[in-house]
Amino acid sequence: MVRLFGSLVIVLLVSTLMLLAIDARIYNSRGWLREKKYAMVLGWAYSVISLAILIGLIIYV
Secondary structure, X not given: OHHHHHHHHHXXXXXXXXXXXXXXXXXXXXXXXXXXXXXXXXXXXXXXXXHHHHHHHHHHO
């Protein structure tokens, strides 16, 4: 179970980086402000979730 949550944290962090670094810039350059806002909100939500899981793993293990 620890490996599953560890893998989930890695996947969420990679998704966070892609959403915040790549997708938001693409949407901003094309003028899609609503999509940029959704990408930013989803990216920050993923980062908070991954941080919470990571802290839980550190406490648990």
